[in-house]
Amino acid sequence: xxxxxxxxxxxxxxxxxxxxxxxxxxxxxxxxxxxxxxxxxxxxxxxxxxxxxxxxxxxxxxxxxxxxxxxxxxxxxxxxxxxxxxxxxxxxxxxxxxxxxxxxxxxxxxxxxxxxxxxxxxxxxxxxxxxxxxxxxxxxxxxxxxxxxxxxxxxxxxxxxxxxxxxxxxxxxxxxxxxxxxxxxxxxxxxxxxxxxxxxxxxxxxxxxxxxxxxxxxxxxxxxxxxxxxxxxxxxxxxxxxxxxxxxxxxxxxxxxxxxxxxxxxxxxxxxxxxxxxxxxxxxxxxxxxxxxxxxxxxxxxxxxxxxxxxxxxxxxxxxxxxxxxxxxxxxxxxxxxxxxxxxxxxxxxxxxxxxxxxxxxxxxxxxxxxxxxxxxxxxxxxxxxxxxxxxxxxxxxxxxxxxxxxxxxxxxxxxxxxxxxxxxxxxxxxxxxxxxxxxxxxxxxxxxxxxxxxxxxxxxxxxxxxxxxxxxxxxxxxxxxxxxxxxxxxxxxxxxxxxxxxxxxxxxxxxxxxxxxxxxxxxxxxxxxxxxxxxxxxxxxxxxxxxxxxxxxxxxxxxxxxxxxxxx
Amino acid sequence: xxxxxxxxxxxxxxxxxxxxxxxxxxxxxxxxxxxxxxxxxxxxxxxxxxxxxxxxxxxxxxxxxxxxxxxxxxxxxxxxxxxxxxxxxxxxxxxxxxxxxxxxxxxxxxxxxxxxxx
Numbered sequence: 182x183x184x185x186x187x188x189x190x191x192x193x194x195x196x197x198x199x200x201x202x203x204x205x206x207x208x209x210x211x212x213x214x215x216x217x218x219x220x221x222x223x224x225x226x227x228x229x230x231x232x233x234x235x236x237x238x239x240x241x242x243x244x245x246x247x248x249x250x251x252x253x254x255x256x257x258x259x260x261x262x263x264x265x266x267x268x269x270x271x272x273x274x275x276x277x278x279x280x281x282x283x284x285x286x287x288x289x290x291x292x293x294x295x296x297x298x299x300x301x302x303x304x305x306x307x308x309x310x311x312x313x314x315x316x317x318x319x320x321x322x323x324x325x326x327x328x329x330x331x332x333x334x335x336x337x338x339x340x341x342x343x344x345x346x347x348x349x350x351x352x353x354x355x356x357x358x359x360x361x362x363x364x365x366x367x368x369x370x371x372x373x374x375x376x377x378x379x380x381x382x383x384x385x386x387x388x389x390x391x392x393x394x395x396x397x398x399x400x401x402x403x404x405x406x407x408x409x410x411x412x413x414x415x416x417x418x419x420x421x422x423x424x425x426x427x428x429x430x431x432x433x434x435x436x437x438x439x440x441x442x443x444x445x446x447x448x449x450x451x452x453x454x455x456x457x458x459x460x461x462x463x464x465x466x467x468x469x470x471x472x473x474x475x476x477x478x479x480x481x482x483x484x485x486x487x488x489x490x491x492x493x494x495x496x497x498x499x500x501x502x503x504x505x506x507x508x509x510x511x512x513x514x515x516x517x518x519x520x521x522x523x524x525x526x527x528x529x530x531x532x533x534x535x536x537x538x539x540x541x542x543x544x545x546x547x548x549x550x551x552x553x554x555x556x557x558x559x560x561x562x563x564x565x566x567x568x569x570x571x572x573x574x575x576x577x578x579x580x581x582x583x584x585x586x587x588x589x590x591x592x593x594x595x596x597x598x599x600x601x602x603x604x605x606x607x608x609x610x611x612x613x614x615x616x617x618x619x620x621x622x623x624x625x626x627x628x629x630x631x632x633x634x635x636x637x638x639x640x641x642x643x644x645x646x647x648x649x650x651x652x653x654x655x656x657x658x659x660x661x662x663x664x665x666x667x668x669x670x671x672x673x674x675x676x677x678x679x680x681x682x683x684x685x686x687x688x689x690x691x692x693x694x695x696x697x698x699x700x701x702x703x704x705x706x707x708x709x710x711x712x713x714x715x716x717x718x719x720x721x722x723x724x725x726x727x728x729x730x731x732x733x734x735x736x737x738x739x740x741x742x743x744x745x746x747x748x749x750x
Numbered sequence: 751x752x753x754x755x756x757x758x759x760x761x762x763x764x765x766x767x768x769x770x771x772x773x774x775x776x777x778x779x780x781x782x783x784x785x786x787x788x789x790x791x792x793x794x795x796x797x798x799x800x801x802x803x804x805x806x807x808x809x810x811x812x813x814x815x816x817x818x819x820x821x822x823x824x825x826x827x828x829x830x831x832x833x834x835x836x837x838x839x840x841x842x843x844x845x846x847x848x849x850x851x852x853x854x855x856x857x858x859x860x861x862x863x864x865x866x867x868x
Contacts, residue, residue, distance in 0.1 A: 305833075305838070306833070306838035306839065307838075308801070308836055308837065308838050309838040309840070309843070311800070312800060313800065314800075314811070616842075616843055617797075617838070617840075617843055618796060618797065618843060619796040619797070621796070624792060624795065625795050625799070625804065627804055627805055628804070722811050724800070726809040726811070727799070727800055727801060727802075727803055727804075727809055727811045727812075728799060728800065728803065728804045729804075730803075730804055730805065730807045734809060735807070735808070735809045735810070737809070737810075738810075739810065739811075
């Protein structure tokens, strides 16, 4: 349907002209073209990830390593809650939009004053059905309509002018352990969402919805049942509750018309209970947006025992490699390896370790892309019941967790927040309990810090040579997104509340500002009247802080707000 | 496995003043107590740790159970069963004995003994 509006065709040119005319006026509805161009345009942010490739790179160059020391706050807006503020704002026309788990808010980006605020109704017992906190990560937007998910596994459309709900659809029953936290994706004229619930014995899926009506167009399950392709990679009776949830937003290549979506851990975590590779847990699925058809898949961690979800952002890039240009997707996987995959056909290109300590695999076979088990891991596949606790690195938090990385296409560098923590687990035979109860098939003994005391690092990574360039270590890992700018500054926030600016060339901290709570949000950069602004949420209640046993994040006050900064004038 | 509170840095900054600790009695070195505590730890980890912290090491998301008074078991039972503030009601998910087991586990971490029903 939307293919008729390709750039270059007469109709496409008219759409572009009309789109530009509308963009000049104060109140504007973003078009499909705005979504497609989002990564190039500094004046608006119409997609989660600042572009369908989720590169999170700002093309504005006003802020530089030389002047960033003059960055000052311009306004702060209270989000009026104490939950995790792990969200990314959108900026469309003269309005900024931000989501919390309980509200959707529109505000003036220059003054920080609220324009409207719409509340959601959340069931009072929702906390029983969440593994990892109550929050929401952002919005999709098109033609004057905002789209979001709600924690109780619903999807909704709202009028961007006044926040009125246009439609609301149920993706799943939250009492089955299902929830939604991610920003929806608009691709191929369809609204696409996934699902959370991998610790509750859920069965993962993706849904394609009609943008105008919220009717379900297609639903694609992500575990293979007996008789289905891949169904023989499971023990009987497991795949129906086998996990492979789809809890982070996918990326989209409009030329290939492929959506790339990651799947999460198997359910239960115990690999011997599940049996086999368990397709399609911990994989990237290349999906046709109009039908939900799985065009190809690549599985990062077959038969995974350690909760190494494959859901981390699948950043798209065109890299100068092998004498030409390789169209790739890149993922810093939970399992501790950085993957580069050919996004046209799913062929494995490279995987190298970025996590400091990996003891579950000796490496990745560079021909097949399959991990090479250590004896510890091989043993876990053989018997459901472990004799004792084992220590696995990376931990279930992974070498990198959900907090998204940034890719700078002018430097061909990735900047990502990594984690350096192990875990002690003992595998047990557990029947699926159902309801608000976790089904892991193991005892969680605790998390282990590294010898040098640095549980994390902001890392610069060269995806072409697939190796580290620099790192800025930190006692507690940063649990917020990363933003890179053309000017050569990298922004991210600490769990103890500091928004920091790093020099992209060497990782030195050039500026910091202490906000009121930990930062688990996704910073954006945008421009108005020649001024470059940085906006980020502050307000943390992360699963790492709750479970990690890290003494350095036990004294962080809760309380969400939205901050904006600009160079002092 | 008794986790001494003093070993954890965060303990010094517990927000509320705990009621005077009862005379600490070393947990009975018998299989019954150890088994109950183990069952309680397991249930707590799967159900409660996501908000109250692994091994009770709270960061404030849920209330700090290291400060829970040893003589307030009735309040504990009421809050967990019926829900309180952001915590949902758990009674329909709990099997008989699991509350006692979790209470025993909390006691083992906080250093107070729990009387076992014979």
